[in-house]
Amino acid sequence: MAAGRHFLRGLRAALSSMAQTAPQGAPSSRGLHAGRGPRRLSIEGNIAVGKSTFVKLLMKAYPKWHIATEPVATWQDVQAAGTQKACSTQSLGNLLDMMYREPARWSYTFQTYSFMSRLKVQLEPFPENLLQSGKPVQIFERSVYSDRLHFEALLNIPVLVLDVNDDFSEDVTKQEELMRKVNSFIRNL
Template sequence: MTGKSTLLEYFARFSEVELVSECMDDWRSVKGENLLDLMYKDPERWSYLFQSYVQMTMAKSHAKPSAMPVKLMERSIYSARFCFVENMYLSGKMSEAEYLVYCEWFKKMTEYFDCGVDLVVYLRTDPGLVHERAKKRARTEEQAIPLQYFEELHERHEEWICEEKFPLPAPVFVIDANDDLPTMYTKYKLHTRHILRNKSVLSSFVYTVTQKRRSDLNPEELAALEKEEFATGPLRILNESVQNNTQVLINCRNNKKLLGRVKAFDRHFNMVLEQVTEIWMEQPKTAKGQKKAKPVNRERYIQKMFLRGDSVIIVVKNPLGSQQSA
């Protein structure tokens, strides 16, 4: 629904990659019982049971040895805990007692099983589009799921991955997955080497696609690359922060994991900051315990602030969101 199937289809062509899909068949048939269907029909009654079983199958998938250099999992034990279970608890579908027991089991399972990951790929998708794709997929158990459920899950993913409400098990790579199938395939081609991470195991086909010089990309590939760099690179934090505010404090130290490639910063710098009138750097507290700030020459300092993890105050004349909608 978020583009996971397309991503798995693309990487299935590589002999060095083992794909681990969701254990959907297991969840739908536990000695004749369809736990997935039970959970959707009566979540207050069955959410804890279903997610406990999901957690067990996820832990087994994580810990299962792979003969391939790269193991690509459709979903992890971490997204189950920090997104799906968290949403069930916050929406009242799981009681506090059930939630606490589940969290204890999560801690034990991640301690005793090898659940380590090297990279989290976040296919960031508008919840309305996810809802449409779910209806088109026509999985029986999902037909009655309301849009609100996908909106809540989207918020949980944003809290976990973008706001780091919970610890991340690995670096995160964000891909805008709101595009059509051909565009998504182009994106996966462009980012193959980054997603697989181990260059030595890639086939010659991968090198042909991903090691192209920028000047050799066709217009579609170049457009997709530019859009992706802007969506996932250093300016994403700044761009989103000033959408609906005229003065924003950005703690770069807490957001360093999301800043992405620094080269993209230079390329798109003025696209976001053309409306910025002032930049102030937050200074340590004074002897009286009050914070102070000093103005910053943005041309000389702005790039270093992201790398150094400083806290800065961005001031714009008008919220960028209101300008874009006008």
């Protein structure tokens, strides 16, 4: 039990320092607002509210943007540590499915694994073509901060809330309206 508290204390300290300082080579938030460096945005929302559908719409509307989707396929094919996919590997299975079937047993494991996979994606260097574009934008389907953000914290950062009550996946008019709001939000960052 004490080891677990020690681990959590160390993890909190590491995350706290990450939240306060930009990774080496990454622009500071002041630089983002001054128009330098890529604008990094995150799409947040509950399960099954249309995040992935919205991400596909963004990919279609803005092919020059770098869009990182949630690594769901990774969560559905968890490999044992130290194994190689090329050889006969020991698959631990579909962690996402395991979490849905037995949430009391697998929720913490899934939450930790999904956090680490999002962290890995968000710490990767910016793609060269993104850095060379005039106004680079990088979109993440969920942020590493998703698990700890509270609504009050959002009061101090720019947020675009898209309240979509109707299905927008096939309605071109609704898609165009969403893209106008996104354009306006990006221009005002």
